[in-house]
Amino acid sequence: xxxxxxxxxxxxxxxxxxxxxxxxxxxxxxxxxxxxxxxxxxxxxxxxxxxxxxxxxxxxxxxxxxxxxxxxxxxxxxxxxxxxxxxxxxxxxxxxxxxxxxxxxxxxxxxxxxxxxxxxxxxxxxxxxxxxxxxxxxxxxxxxxxxxxxxxxxxxxxxxxxxxxxxxxxxxxxxxxxxxxxxxxxxxxxxxxxxxxxxxxxxxxxxxxxxxxxxxxxxxxxxxxxxxxxxxxxxxxxxxxxxxxxxx
Amino acid sequence: xxxxxxxxxxxxxxxxxxxxxxxxxxxxxxxxxxxxxxxxxxxxxxxxxxxxxxxxxxxxxxxxxxxxxxxxxxxxxxxxxxxxxxxxxxxxxxxxxxxxxxxxxxxxxxxxxxxxxxxxxxxxxxxxxxxxxxxxxxxxxxxxxxxxxxxxxxxxxxxxxxxxxxxxxxxxxxxxxxxxxxxxxxxxxxxxxxxxxxxxxxxxxxx
Amino acid sequence: xxxxxxxxxxxxxxxxxxxxxxxxxxxxxxxxxxxxxxxxxxxxxxxxxxxxxxxxxxxxxxxxxxxxxxxxxxxxxxxxxxxxxxxxxxxxxxxxxxxxxxxxxxxxxxxxxxxxxxxxxxxxxxxxxxxxxxxxxxxxxxxxxxxxxxxxxxxxxxxxxxxxxxxxxxxxxxxxxxxxxxxxxxxxxxxxxxxxxxxxxxxxxxxxxxxxxxxxxxxxxx
Numbered sequence: 151x152x153x154x155x156x157x158x159x160x161x162x163x164x165x166x167x168x169x170x171x172x173x174x175x176x177x178x179x180x181x182x183x184x185x186x187x188x189x190x191x192x193x194x195x196x197x198x199x200x201x202x203x204x205x206x207x208x209x210x211x212x213x214x215x216x217x218x219x220x221x222x223x224x225x226x227x228x229x230x231x232x233x234x235x236x237x238x239x240x241x242x243x244x245x246x247x248x249x250x251x252x253x254x255x256x257x258x259x260x261x262x263x264x265x266x267x268x269x270x271x272x273x274x275x276x277x278x279x280x281x282x283x284x285x286x287x288x289x290x291x292x293x294x295x296x297x298x299x300x301x302x303x304x305x306x307x308x309x310x311x312x313x314x315x316x317x318x319x320x321x322x323x324x325x326x327x328x329x330x331x332x333x334x335x336x337x338x339x340x341x342x343x344x345x346x347x348x349x350x351x352x353x354x355x356x357x358x359x360x361x362x363x364x365x366x367x368x369x370x371x372x373x374x375x376x377x378x379x380x381x382x383x384x385x386x387x388x389x390x391x392x393x394x395x396x397x398x
Numbered sequence: 399x400x401x402x403x404x405x406x407x408x409x410x411x412x413x414x415x416x417x418x419x420x421x422x423x424x425x426x427x428x429x430x431x432x433x434x435x436x437x438x439x440x441x442x443x444x445x446x447x448x449x450x451x452x453x454x455x456x457x458x459x460x461x462x463x464x465x466x467x468x469x470x471x472x473x474x475x476x477x478x479x480x481x482x483x484x485x486x487x488x489x490x491x492x493x494x495x496x497x498x499x500x501x502x503x504x505x506x507x508x509x510x511x512x513x514x515x516x517x518x519x520x521x522x523x524x525x526x527x528x529x530x531x532x533x534x535x536x537x538x539x540x541x542x543x544x545x546x547x548x549x550x551x552x553x554x555x556x557x558x559x560x561x562x563x564x565x566x567x568x569x570x571x572x573x574x575x576x577x578x579x580x581x582x583x584x585x586x587x588x589x590x591x592x593x594x595x596x597x598x599x600x601x602x603x604x605x
Numbered sequence: 606x607x608x609x610x611x612x613x614x615x616x617x618x619x620x621x622x623x624x625x626x627x628x629x630x631x632x633x634x635x636x637x638x639x640x641x642x643x644x645x646x647x648x649x650x651x652x653x654x655x656x657x658x659x660x661x662x663x664x665x666x667x668x669x670x671x672x673x674x675x676x677x678x679x680x681x682x683x684x685x686x687x688x689x690x691x692x693x694x695x696x697x698x699x700x701x702x703x704x705x706x707x708x709x710x711x712x713x714x715x716x717x718x719x720x721x722x723x724x725x726x727x728x729x730x731x732x733x734x735x736x737x738x739x740x741x742x743x744x745x746x747x748x749x750x751x752x753x754x755x756x757x758x759x760x761x762x763x764x765x766x767x768x769x770x771x772x773x774x775x776x777x778x779x780x781x782x783x784x785x786x787x788x789x790x791x792x793x794x795x796x797x798x799x800x801x802x803x804x805x806x807x808x809x810x811x812x813x814x815x816x817x818x819x820x821x822x823x824x825x826x827x
Contacts, residue, residue, distance in 0.1 A: 176692060176774075178774070181793050184792075185793060185794065203777070203778065203779060205776045205780075206775055206789055206792065207770070207774065207789070207792075211770070214667075214670070215692070215771070218676065219680060219684075220670075220691040221692055317792045341794075445730065446729065446730065471729070472726065472729040473729050473730075473733065477730065478730070479727065479730045481727065485723055485724060487724060487727075487728070489746055498731050501732065543731065544730075547732055
């Protein structure tokens with residue numbers, strides 16, 4: 151009996167820090183932009199003293215959580231489709247939906263592998279191509295769209311190894327388990343892979359990889375609007391530029 | 399004094415025991431070979447096994463009746479039961495076992511405890527853990543435990559079965575002492591005729 | 606060990622302890638019912654209890670997300686009382702509880718089934734009622750199984766990921782547990798920190814197994 155009380159006392163001592171958790175603005179952010187947002191949140195805190203909590207994840211999971219009522223104040227998604235999901239659920243504050251960033255696809259290969267050219271890839275002269283799940287993961291959706299546009303999808307589809315995340319694609323390429331992978335330009339710069347080609351926006355307007363942001367209906371609306379303005383401002387833009395994200 | 403009427407059908411067989419004359423029967427012996435259902439019968443009397451049909455009456459209490467749909471739960475029967483292997487609670491020590499039936503602090507219970515400990519020579523064992531007792535010691539503790547609740551009748555299932563011949567001569571006096579000093583009616587089950595002859599007022603044979 | 610790792614580790618252990626403590630009484634009750642009682646619909650109860658064990662944790666997370674979200678009566682009721690579950694530590698505890706419940710209940714059931722019913726019968730002849738028998742005989746004699754169940758449930762809660770990330774998110778300082786943290790850090794390219802979380806997880810796993818073995822020894826001696 152005494153041990154039970156002791157245990158409860160220890161538990162109570164631990165609980166106080168948890169119960170005192172701050173309830174502030176929560177931003178649900180796509181994993182591929184998390185690092186950039188983390189840096190920007192630091193700048194925001196230095197400038198305003200406000201701490202923003204970031205919730206990273208896959209855009210589809212984040213969208214689902216928000217649709218079910220999760221109290222995020224701002225949502226930064228890796229594609230328009232997931233933002234549509236949230237909008238259709240009636241969770242967006244109207245006229246706050248903004249195109250914040252753009253990105254480009256990059257084709258990468260293992261550093262140690264024999265030199266592979268884009269032409270060779272499109273001709274199907276590889277064994278394995280890693281990409282995000284072509285039906286679900288935004289990067290995979292874009293990847294497929296690009297290959298279809300190049301007329302190479304039918305040829306390459308049997309060689310595709312789908313992954314649930316871009317991070318997993320990069321790991322596979324870094325480890326040499328596949329011959330090539332389709333990722334975002336911003337991911338390629340931070341990894342130990344060789345970039346074979348980048349699909350520039352002006353050459354591939356049909357890809358239009360956009361990161362929309364929107365304020366979510368809820369108690370944090372005011373702080374979310376403030377943070378969104380900061381994200382559109384020059385300080386944040388410098389961070390995004392440096393990390394390879396394109397302008398809207 | 400024992401006054402009972404038991405007429406039950408169980409999976410082990412049909413049993414009929416009637417002791418209802420006014421004769422002074424303090425110890426009823428039930429004699430039967432192993433496997434004749436003696437234990438099941440005791441369990442039915444104690445209320446931890448339900449007969450398929452029939453009636454169990456002790457004194458003027460009907461404890462079980464399939465026709466009248468009566469089945470008094472064991473908890474309310476006030477029948478002491480000492481199983482063949484004593485079955486002392488392993489998580490309690492000797493004193494804890496003996497006092498298990500006690501309902502609350504009670505001066506009368508204290509006296510009863512002391513008296514039982516004396517009659518059954520348990521004073522040296524009171525703090526022992528159950529696992530450290532011999533077969534005969536366990537039996538004596540189990541008897542004390544059952545008697546602590548002041549039952550109207552005490553059921554003993556082959557109390558000397560787990561004890562070797564010399565020790566039996568040691569245990570038997572305890573049982574006689576119980577009979578002599580506490581006057582609790584006993585139903586004593588065994589397959590050994592000599593035991594019965596030394597203790598029972600009346601013997602009924604099973605199958 | 607960095608400050609971040611320490612915060613996450615402490616948070617995870619705390620949440621898992623809380624989840625196990627809350628789950629234990631109902632798991633003991635259900636374990637006892639399944640071990641000792643017969644009734645129509647028992648198979649249905651067994652199935653429901655085992656559900657979180659059989660469903661993929663993400664599916665369980667989805668169910669919890671719906672249940673406590675704004676589209677379910679439960680979620681709406683909580684919202685009207687000002688209680689937030691999703692994205693808070695409560696969601697972490699909740700998912701840990703749901704995931705570990707079947708493990709604890711099954712261990713309790715096995716532990717109780719191993720208790721000789723004759724002890725319970727005998728206690729009844731001594732005048733003890735059902736609850737007293739449970740408290741003084743059945744549970745003490747089943748304590749090894751119950752303790753093992755608690756450790757098992759705690760370990761499972763420590764490692765819980767699929768349901769947690771669904772309904773609690775990965776917010777550092779608020780809902781990021783060790784398991785969620787490892788996944789998220791790998792996801793966002795911070796693998797070095799992920800390794801340090803992994804190390805702590807492994808140490809906790811060793812700790813849990815050590816405690817579990819000591820418990821089994823102790824009970825064995827008694």
